[in-house]
Amino acid sequence: MTTTTTPPQQRGGARVAVQKFGTFLSNMVMPNIAAFIAWGLLTALFIGPGWLNGATPETPDRPEFLGRFAPDSWVAQIGGWGDFADGGIVGPAITFLLPILIGYTGGYMLYKTRGGVVGAIATIGVVAGAGIPMFIGAMIAGPVGGWTIKKLDALWDGKIRPGFEMLVNNFSAGILGAILAFLGFFGIAPVVEWLTARLGDGVGFLVDNNILPATSILVEPAKVLFLNNAINHGVFTPLGSAESTETGRSLLFLIEANPGPGLGLLLAFAVAGVGVARASAPGAIIVQFLGGIHEIYFPYVLAKPRLILALILGGATGVLTNVIFGSGLVGPAAPGSIFAVLTMTAPGSHVGVILSVVASAGVTFLVAALILRLDKNKDLDLEAATAQMEANKGKKSSVASMLSSGAAVATGPIRSIVFACDAGMGSSAMGASVLRRKVQSAGLEGVTVVNKAISDLTDTYDLVVTHQDLTERARQRTGSAIHVSVDNFMNSPRYDEVVELVDERNNGGAPAGGSGSGSTSAAAVGGASSGGGVATATTTRDSVLDRESVVLAGSATTREAAIEEAGALLVAAGAASTAYVAAMHEREASVSTFMGEGLAIPHGTNEAKGEVSRTAVSFVRYANGIDWGGEQVKFVIAIAATGDEHLALLQQVAGAFLDAESVERLENAMTADEVKELLGA
Incomplete structure (x- = not known):
């Protein structure tokens, strides 16, 4: 797919870049929100005028309820909790715990656990080198740690002598972490401390000049365009946390999170709106105000952009x-x-905070209702606005679907499921095999699970499963189907969700034989096909995986070399041409063929099937594993297929790799015959 570069797309590209940056920041902070909440509760209880901060020489006035409900001996003991919490819990939590968690998460995002550990080590250098909570520093040091250890490991991947892997891995991560901690202490910390001070000065300027409310001019439109994460988690949360440590509260936490404006907007539609917008507004209020999912009201604004003023x-x-009330939160909401x-x-702060929510909702309601009443065009295309919102967000919205009429999407029983991939021979066959087993195990009758190439899809299926990078292509061909995206073909948790959905839809629903494949035969339930057919028990498997096509000690050290090695076996077996191997690389460049459970199944594109002379499979094992786009792969099974002969073998492969004992036996197999036996070949 090609795109042309135009000024609007350039603007969209900048917006998308900011969205990705904001999402990256958000992904470091959001998994650790529970820790922020715990720290906020400790702050509210113990420091300053905290609820459990009793009388001390410095603060002789203790909370009234302590004297009412606690004996004096308890009050005396509780009176010292403030100092203990400030020095023993609250202080260390914001100084060490929260930044290190953010740094670990940032490193983990780039290189799993190993990246997280080095990211945490790098973060401690930044934390120790600064005199303020280092949230921004952690957002820098953590990803830097994860990225550098990933690049360092790539330098000697496959070159370490057997038996020395743990020694090299531990010492390389430890030495690199120490270096990054040193650089963080003397390099990152001073810079971030200066930057934080300047940002604080900016906020202080807004406060001193009584223009802090003007931040809404930026924040409210940014929310609708999904640009708020960069502002909220990159600026407000770090600055608000630092302010809360000193004063016990910060209103910065409530600038973006205030549910009042969204509530007022939806109330205006419930009162002054028309049609679908008015009917859906009450339900949206529950999701937004009680559930905290603000994106539910974004389509209403996108449909009538003038409402952004409200x-x-x-x-x-x-x-x-x-x-005015000097109110705020102790931590992010x-x-x-x-x-x-x-x-x-x-x-x-409860009076001020509650009034801020009520007042913001009231003003938004009055302005929005006035705009709706004066608007001559009463029509509101929520479906188009929802689609625009999802385009802004860059992915499907899990809650906005309630705003769409949904007439085009099937809502009845699910009888036909198709797993689609680019070529329809490897990834989809494996995924369909795994999903089929789960459907059978759940006792769901009358449901077919087949696999196809995306180019062969027709809009006759109830549910379509694809890799997350292929979902939009599949949606163009099957617009009326339910679409499910996965990133792990072998053991995705989405498969269980599909089974639950099918069970829910089909329980008491229409009999088998709905849209899609029609009636279900025993063969259809038991087999998979790239062309809609089935693999039968009469398939001759010995011609699919030859002994000469099994290599137990692969020599490749990179993903590209592994594809070449496995593809060369197919060429040597007379199954495909060298052009097909080139198509295997092309296929891998578009969507990874990593299946999960240490397995990759590279194969050519749909257009390269003409380069295949007969169906064959090759098997290569790598004892030390290969980095397959950030995933560890020990087994590479390459496929060249003209028909369905390989599908029965792939069913056996799926079963083997879902069984830990079988995987262990494959790792220890000494002969090609053992591998063929384990794979049912």
Whole structure:
């Protein structure tokens, strides 16, 4: 697929880049929100005017309820909790725990556990070198640690003598981590400390000049365009956490998370809207205000962009209310639910915080209702707006579907499932085999599971499963089907979700024989096909995997070399030409053929089937494993197929790799015959 470069796309490209950056920041912070909440609760309980901070020489006035409910001996002991919490829990939590968790998560995102460990080591250098909480520093040091150890490992991948792998891995990570900690202490920490100070000065300028509410001019439109993560998690959360440590609260936590503006907008549609928008608004209020999922109201704004004015005025009103009352939260409220907001409200701030939510909702409601009443065009295409929102977001929305009429998508029983991939011979066959086993194990009758190439799809299936990078292509051909995306063909948790969905839809539904493949035969349930047919028990498997095509000690050290090695076996077996091997590389460049469980199944593109003279499979084992696009692969099974002869073998392969004992036997197999036996060949 090619695209032309035009000014609008350039603007979209910049927006997408900011979205990706914001998502990257968010992915480091969001998994650790529980830790932020724990720290916020400790802050609310113990420091400053905390609920459990009793009388001390410095603070003789203790909370009234302690004297009412606790004996004096307890109060005396509790009176020292403030110092203990500040020095023993609250202080270390924000200084060490939270930044290191963020740094570990950032490193893990790039290189799994090994990247996370080095990222955490790098982060401790930044933390120790600064005099302030190092959230921004952790967002830099963590990913740097994960990226550098990944590149370092690639330098000697496959070159370490057997028996020395653990020694080299541990010492290389330890030495690199120490170097990065040193650089973080003397390099990153001072720079980030200076940057944080400047950002703090910027916020201080807004506060001192009473223009902090003006941030809503940027924040509210950014939310609708999914650009808020870069602002919220990159600026507000770090600065708010630092301020909360000093004062016990920060209104910065509530600038973006305030559910009031969204509530006011949806109330306006419930009162002054028409059609689908008015009917769907009450349900959307529950999702947005109680559930904290703000994206539910974005399509309403995209359908009538003038409504962004109502959100800006409402958001500014909420910020101004918190400024006047000096109120705020002790930590971030995530998601932006009213329950999360009230839970994180600082002691003494409940009046201001509640008023900020009510006032922002009221102003947004009045302005939005006025705009809707004066609008001559009463029509509102929520489906088009939802599609635009998902385009802005870059992926499907899990909640916005309730705003669409959904008339084009099947809502009845699911009788026909197709697993589609680019060529329809390897990835889809494996995925279909695994999913078919799960459907059978669940006792779901009347359901067919087949595999096809995307180019062969027709809009006759109830449910389509594809790799996440191919879903949009499949959707263009099967618009009425339910689409499920996976990233692990062998053991994806989405398969269980599919089984649950089928069970829910088919329980008490129409009899078998709905749209798609029609009636279900025993063969259809037991086999898979790239062309809609089935593999039967009469398939001659000895001609599919020859002994000469089994290599137990592969020599390749990279993914590209492994494809060449496995492809050369297919060429040597007279099954394919060298042009087909080139097509295997082309296929891998578009979507990875990593299946999960240490297995990759490279194969050519659909257009290269003409380069295949007979169906054959090759098997190569790599004792030390190969980096397959960030995943570890020990087994490479290459496929060249003209028909369905290989599908029965792939069913056996799927069963073998879902069984830990079989995988272990494959790792220890000494002959080609053992491999053929284990794979049922």
